[in-house]
Amino acid sequence: MVQPAPTSAPASAPSPPSSPSPSPEPPTWRPYRPPPGQTTTSNNNNNNNINIDQEPPLDPSILPTGSKSLSGISLRAFLIGTTFGLTTALTLLTTTSNPLYTPLWRIPFFLSSLSLFHFLEYYITAAYNTRFATTSAYLLSSNGWTYHIAHASAITECLLTNYFSPTPLVLTPRLITAQVTLGLILMIVGQTVRSVAMAQAGSNFNHTVQVKRREGHILVTGGLYSVFRHPSYFGFFWWGLGTQLVLGNVFCLGAYALVLWRFFASRIDREERFLVAFFGKEYEDYRKRSWVGIPGIH
Structure with a gap:
């Protein structure tokens, strides 16, 4: 018997060839990178050629041993900020919380x-x-050890006074409040006057007495300087006495007054000798119409 030939399955239609996925086009913009050693012209008025591959020179004063040491500045800022935060918080706790209140909040x-x-x-x-x-x-360190001894003595006297005589024998609570209030006023006025005076003097202010007149050094007679001849000294003097009133110190109040008066009397006399040499009659006329603000110093 003849068997029928097997039927073949119909052939499927050929699939169209798949198109290749498009490759990302290369970026059309790249930052300009000049070849090594190429120079470019600066935008300043001098139009000097500057080698852009050469690093700018390093100022040695900002190194750890320099006068403007960045590490030294940051370390001092950190220590001052930490001390300020901790002591301010402790002051608030010991003055506003009844269970924690102590007269030693002054320290x-x-x-x-x-x-x-x-x-x-x-x-x-x-x-x-x-x-x-x-x-x-x-x-912090430019005033010598006597500066730190003075602060340590003030803290020590406050501690000893409150330990041996927690209840004042002479001052009544009302007088103590008046004493602290006066001290706070002197501190606020002194700090404000000194800081504003430094800002108003700008580049003409310096922490050391200048023995040579620098280029651009002018005689500042406006702002606070129209009233006070040495407002930064005025501010420091009364700020220092205010701190001792707040601390309730008797001995250190007298010692601070004596030491600060002698220091500023000597410094002002020396500084004004140079100012007369720098500005002549202009400074002599200014000295006649201005005021130092520290008793006994004219």
Whole structure:
């Protein structure tokens, strides 16, 4: 018997060839990179050629051993900021919380005020007299050991007074409040006057007495200087006495007054000798119509 031939399945239609996926087009813009050693012309008025492959020179003063050491400035800022934050918080806790109240709130307040003072010394110098914004502008170490001994003595007297005589024998609570209030007023006025005076003097202010007249040095007679001849000294003097009133110190109040008076009397006398040499009659006339603001110093 003849078997039928097997039928083959119909052939499927051939699929169209798949088109290859489009490759990403290369970017049409790339930053310009000049070949090594090529020079470009600067945009300043001198049109000097500058080798753009050459790193700018490093100012040695910003190195760790330099006068404007970036590491030294940042370390001082960190320590001052930390001290200010901790002592301010401790002051608030010991004055606003009844269970934690103690007359010794004056000590962290004093340290907080010192931190703010030294921060402002550097900050205002950096903002208004940048050329002299060195690590010594903080005034943390440039005043010598006597400066730190004075602060340590003030804290020690406050501690001893509150330990041996927690209840004052002479002052009534109302007089103590008046004493602290007067001290706070002197501190606020002194700090404000000193900081504003430094800003108004700008590049003409310096923490050291200038023995040579610099280029651009002018006699500042406006703002606070129209009233005070040495407003920064006025501010420091009364700020220092205000701190001792707030601390309730008797011995240090007298010692601060004596030491600060002698220091500023000598410094003002020396500084004005140079100012007369720098500005002549202009400064002599200004001295006649201005005021130092420290008793006994004219």
